[in-house]
């Protein structure tokens with residue numbers, strides 16, 4: 001019984017699919033082929049065990065340049081009682097790797113040999129004196145690589161199902177093979193569909209979508225050991241898509257149809273699968289990726305069935321569907337174990353909600369702050385492919401859980417090596433564009449900067465909760481006109497910190513191109529015809545705005561849009577660009593990013609706050625190096641509205 005967009009649990013869907021594959025005779029390896037033992041066989045999966053045909057070495061071999069001897073003949077040799085051996089009858093010169101003469105059972109390295117007549121025979125072959133003198137006895141089989149030292153004929157070199165790595169190729173060749181049997185690569189067709197799609201590199205207009213899912217999916221298939229073929233974009237035409245799906249099924253082992261999986265008017269995939277064969281599943285209780293389609297269709301010649309997977313359109317959904325359904329299927333067909341990412345326990349940095357009915361695949365960045373491993377949730381949007389690019393791993397929030405509190409334990413399947421997690425610097429607080437530049441420069445030091453924007457106050461709170469190594473902050477104290485210090489006393493009274501000036505930057509009003517409303521100062525915000533977009537409470541920019549409004553005696557209540565809050569400089573600029581507001585306060589670079597105009601108003605200081613406990617190791621030291629680095633400073637100073645004159649000044653250093 002097919003199930004129509006009625007989400008069933010993941011395990012049920014997988015079991016249903018696997019059973020159908022077994023029934024169709026597609027539950028195991030698809031076939032095998034012979035590959036030569038060269039570098040092109042890397043990553044292939046052995047379809048048969050490799051038993052050694054020969055020993056390696058296949059003869060007793062000298063492990064040193066020197067003289068082959070019989071150990072017995074050297075007995076008693078000492079500095080005071082040297083032993084003399086005659087070349088030819090009692091000793092023979094050998095190079096490393098040479099076979100040992102039949103009669104020999106040890107090698108004396110050349111360094112330990114005195115050649116008696118070397119001087120006389122200097123013009124001839126010095127390596128081959130008539131006599132040698134030894135002042136040390138040789139032990140039997142010293143400096144000899146015995147036959148079979150590495151591999152003994154008949155031993156198991158590698159088991160079936162093993163994925164070939166560079167060193168394996170050497171061992172297999174050494175065991176006497178010039179070719180081995182490996183699983184045939186599953187042939188996978190990837191069909192991108194959608195009238196709105198345009199090929200990569202084509203010009204785009206509003207409504208067009210750059211078609212890149214097929215590239216991601218084909219690359220996944222390649223990485224997992226399959227052979228991918230990308231079809232051209234199929235527009236939303238039922239008959240054409242149906243014809244192509246059938247055509248693909250006739251030639252390939254697996255057909256992946258991307259998008260058209262949900263319930264929209266042009267979402268044909270499930271009907272096509274139903275028409276050409278058997279629709280097994282439509283809808284799995286996972287987020288993102290729930291409208292997955294699993295089916296089996298017949299080849300035109302009725303020779304066999306071919307699985308079809310309808311992969312949801314949103315890029316994150318598409319990539320995760322690949323990991324959840326395509327990777328294990330390819331593993332089965334290749335006869336290897338499915339990928340088993342390393343898992344670690346971490347503590348969630350903030351509260352999240354989760355759809356109770358679904359297994360929720362939450363993308364997280366992972367870092368170690370102090371003794372704790374933290375997982376910070378990234379964007380949940382199924383269209384945000386950069387969330388997967390930035391993700392260090394996936395924390396699964398299982399069905400039945402509606403949310404998790406900050407501090408909850410989560411288990412993270414890692415995309416990265418744990419050593420990289422140790423080199424991750426967590427920055428939480430006010431965002432500044434130079435943090436991206438810093439992240440770029442820090443890669444040279446083997447560090448990774450992960451930053452989250454929660455505003456200056458939010459950053460101080462995160463430091464208090466020991467959830468970040470540093471926070472960017474630009475909180476102006478209206479009373480003293482000083483930055484950050486009074487806030488540190490209030491929010492981190494017991495934490496010694498280093499307060500280092502990072503940049504000075506210009507804050508001002510982002511306005512539309514050409515400044516059509518002639519906005520010049522904060523006074524214009526009280527105009528009837530001017531609308532504003534604000535920053536959230538706790539943001540340094542908000543504090544700065546309120547400070548100056550008060551100085552100018554402007555009542556926030558008269559500002560249209562004062563209550564409209566955004567969380568970043570760029571979000572403010574987006575609001576202006578999209579016409580939701582005429583202006584908003586931000587840094588100049590945010591205006592530049594969206595080709596808007598900028599009215600500079602106030603310079604301000606932006607500092608980094610670093611609790612001193614994180615200065616105990618060298619994780620953060622590259623930041624201080626960069627603050628003094630001419631190249632980095634020039635790059636920052638090149639951004640509009642930025643000054644590095646005070647960069648690196650220590651306002652506070654580990655005093656309360």
Ligand SMILES: Nc1nc2c(c(=O)[nH]1)N[C@H]1C(S)=C(S)[C@@H](COP(=O)(O)OP(=O)(O)OC[C@H]3O[C@@H](n4cnc5c(N)ncnc54)[C@H](O)[C@@H]3O)O[C@H]1N2
Pocket residue numbers: 192193194197209210211212213214258259260261262263264267288289290291311312313314315317382383
């Ligand atoms: N009424 C309902 N609407 C939607 C549902 C639902 O259950 N009921 N599910 C939503 C979810 S969740 C997903 S996921 C999407 C899946 O829809 P489709 O598989 O039909 O995909 P499209 O609508 O064609 O595309 C969605 C979106 O994905 C991007 N996209 C698509 N193809 C590509 C490509 N080849 N390369 C890059 N990006 C692609 C694009 O942004 C599309 O707008 O349905 C929801 N709606």
Ligand code: MOO
Pocket residue numbers: 286287288289290291312314317318382
């Ligand atoms: O299933 Mo959709 O993929 O949640 O975004």
